[in-house]
Amino acid sequence: MSEFATRRVMMVDTQVRPSDVTKFPIIDAMLSVPREAYVPGDKREAAYVGENLDIGGGRVVLEARTLAKMLDALDIQPTEMVMDIGCGLGYSAAVIARLADAVVAVEEDAALAAEAQRLLSVEGVDNAAVVTGPLVKGAPKHAPYDVITIQGGVDTVPDALLTQLKEGGRIAALFMDDGVGTAKVGYKIDGRMTWRPLFNASAPVLDGFAVQRGFTL
Incomplete structure (x- = not known):
């Protein structure tokens, strides 16, 4: 077993399983997808550290625990x-691709998007495609989606994304409030969103997902 494969097993055994993530497809996906392949070259050694991994531009790869617990709550099915x-560089899309029928990954940084598509192709992930465009606009061309995931912090989720969620669909997002974050899963029922808190975690708020706060004395 390679050194990175050993670290991958350790990541699952020390970060994922102890967080009450027991669904086999998620464990299998996290054991199978080489996290080190989807980070900048100078960050490969840090790929399996139990925290968010900075990939530049205020962006991170969410720590394994956060991603796994979100996926556990979403319970993505093979037909979805x-x-x-x-x-980012495609790690989350590669993991989700092992759970879902297809993944449309949205990235607004053109260089990141191109590299993510290249890495996914190199790794043989043929059911995930990267779309370049504003994160807040999503990818309406391929909507509606059974599930939406957001790989970073948010103050709010734009209606433009929620309208792309199928009736009965689920969305997971990490809501930040003064540096403290709560992951929540939202369900679309009768066209309205119902949110349920899951667990605490944090990540930088993505561009376009911050609430514009008025200036007050």
Whole structure:
């Protein structure tokens, strides 16, 4: 077993399983996808550290625990289509691709998007495609989606994304409030969103997902 494969097993055994993530498809996906392949070259050694991994531009790869617990709550099925917002270099899309029928990953940084698509192709992930465009706009061309994931912090989730969620669909997002974050899963029922808190975690708020606060004395 390679050194990175050993670290991958350790990541699952020390970060994922102890967080009450027991669904086999998620464990299998996290054991199978080489996290080190989807980070900048100078960050490969840090790929399996139990915290968010900075990939530049205020963006991170979410720590394994956060991603796994979100996926656990979403319970993605093999027949479902998922939109992955802010895929960075493609790690989350690669993991989700092992759970879903297809993944549409959205990335607004053109260089990141191109590299993510290249890495996914190199790794043989043929059911995930990267779309370049504003994260807040999603990928309406391929909507509606059964599930939406957001790979970073948010103050709010734009209606433009929620309208792309199928009736009965689910979305997971990490809501930040003064540096403290709560992951929540939202369900679309009768056209309205119902949110349920899951667990505490944190990540930088993505561009366009911050609430514009008025200036007051």
